[in-house]
Amino acid sequence: GKGIAVFTSGGDSQGMNAAVRAVVRMSIYLGCKVYFIKEGYQGMVDGGANIVEAVWSSVSSIIHLGGTTIGSARCKDFRERAGRLKAAKNLIGRGITNLVVIGGDGSLTGANLFRQEWGSLLDELLKNGEITAEQRNKYKILNIAGLVGSIDNDFCGTDMTIGTDSALHRIIEATDAIISTAYSHQRTFIMEVMGRHCGYLSVVSALTTEADFVFCPESPPPENWETRLCKKLDQERMAGQRLNIIIVAEGAIDRHGEPITAGQVKKVIEDNLQQDTRITVLGHVQRGGSPSAFDRILGCRMGAEAVMALMEADENTEPCVISLDGNQAIRLPLMDCVKRTQAVAKAMADKQWEDAVELRGKS
Numbered sequence: 001g002k003g004i005a006v007f008t009s010g011g012d013s014q015g016m017n018a019a020v021r022a023v024v025r026m027s028i029y030l031g032c033k034v035y036f037i038k039e040g041y042q043g044m045v046d047g048g049a050n051i052v053e054a055v056w057s058s059v060s061s062i063i064h065l066g067g068t069t070i071g072s073a074r075c076k077d078f079r080e081r082a083g084r085l086k087a088a089k090n091l092i093g094r095g096i097t098n099l100v101v102i103g104g105d106g107s108l109t110g111a112n113l114f115r116q117e118w119g120s121l122l123d124e125l126l127k128n129g130e131i132t133a134e135q136r137n138k139y140k141i142l143n144i145a146g147l148v149g150s151i152d153n154d155f156c157g158t159d160m161t162i163g164t165d166s167a168l169h170r171i172i173e174a175t176d177a178i179i180s181t182a183y184s185h186q187r188t189f190i191m192e193v194m195g196r197h198c199g200y201l202s203v204v205s206a207l208t209t210e211a212d213f214v215f216c217p218e219s220p221p222p223e224n225w226e227t228r229l230c231k232k233l234d235q236e237r238m239a240g241q242r243l244n245i246i247i248v249a250e251g252a253i254d255r256h257g258e259p260i261t262a263g264q265v266k267k268v269i270e271d272n273l274q275q276d277t278r279i280t281v282l283g284h285v286q287r288g289g290s291p292s293a294f295d296r297i298l299g300c301r302m303g304a305e306a307v308m309a310l311m312e313a314d315e316n317t318e319p320c321v322i323s324l325d326g327n328q329a330i331r332l333p334l335m336d337c338v339k340r341t342q343a344v345a346k347a348m349a350d351k352q353w354e355d356a357v358e359l360r361g362k363s
């Protein structure tokens with residue numbers, strides 16, 4: 001059978017373990033040798049005990065755990081050709097020519113570059129006498145399947161990324177808890193949520209917690225947002241509401257592209273209204289804790305589909321990313337999705353927010 005390796009890269013997210021588990025078990029079921037690469041690309045570059053063969057029981061009792069049990073890292077060495085050369089040698093040494101990469105767009109782009117360079121890396125290894133001509137020929141193709149693990153839901157092509165649903169659960173649990181104490185003291189709370197440049201977590205958590213106001217990157221508020229905000233909060237109190245909740249995405253911006261922070265919003269409220277106001281920054285709590293049922297199933301389905309894609313791949317197969325489309329796990333060309341994701345980032349940087357939302361499409 002084929003040699004398959006799985007690794008997680010970049011920021012962790014809930015549900016990555018379910019994906020790793022599915023990759024291992026589907027590979028074994030189909031008669032392949034399957035390896036863990038620990039600590040992401042760093043483990044691939046360093047080799048040694050970082051690359052270990054996995055057996056059926058290696059992935060027992062991890063589906064319910066948050067984070068990634070095989071470790072993750074942001075790796076500088078892999079950005080250099082010298083690092084990728086070492087990584088290639090480590091893979092060839094174990095007969096691995098199929099990779100399942102679980103990470104964000106940076107990690108998936110790195111994998112694509114690795115594949116493009118693979119032939120020339122092997123030539124260099126052969127020239128240096130580090131691999132044999134037989135190995136050069138036998139392992140000439142590297143196939144890649146990507147899975148998007150990120151709480152941000154910021155990747156084009158998939159309805160949901162692995163981890164987003166669990167992060168939402170964390171946010172709404174925390175906000176529900178805040179609401180009870182806010183009620184007692186008739187306070188206003190500003191909740192800062194993650195998502196980098198993507199407003200998904202902030203908008204969906206605002207809708208599901210009955211927040212009074214939300215600041216998100218793709219929809220900067222009008223110039224006079226301070227007046228609008230205060231009017232809205234005041235109206236709610238006049239109507240008998242004992243508390244207010246405002247959600248601020250960490251990437252929230254104004255129409256000039258300048259950040260809008262929780263601290264700024266608090267100051268506006270304190271300067272204009274007599275409301276006792278507090279800030280809660282949820283931070284990495286959102287990325288921790290056990291994965292939701294949705295993320296466990298999503299990880300399982302995507303992991304299994306990634307192995308199927310690699311089994312069917314030949315030298316003409318382009319790297320794919322496994323996406324959720326409606327209720328189906330499908331394969332899309334990896335680089336198309338990465339390019340679309342980068343186009344969204346560019347539109348955001350150019351303050352073309354409507355274009356960004358349009359480009360992002362369903363996700």
Ligand code: F6P
Pocket residue numbers: 011150151152194195196250287
């Ligand atoms: O991409 C996931 C994410 O949690 C973002 O929401 C956040 O901006 C960032 O990672 C935090 O990065 P770090 O874990 O390096 O602090």
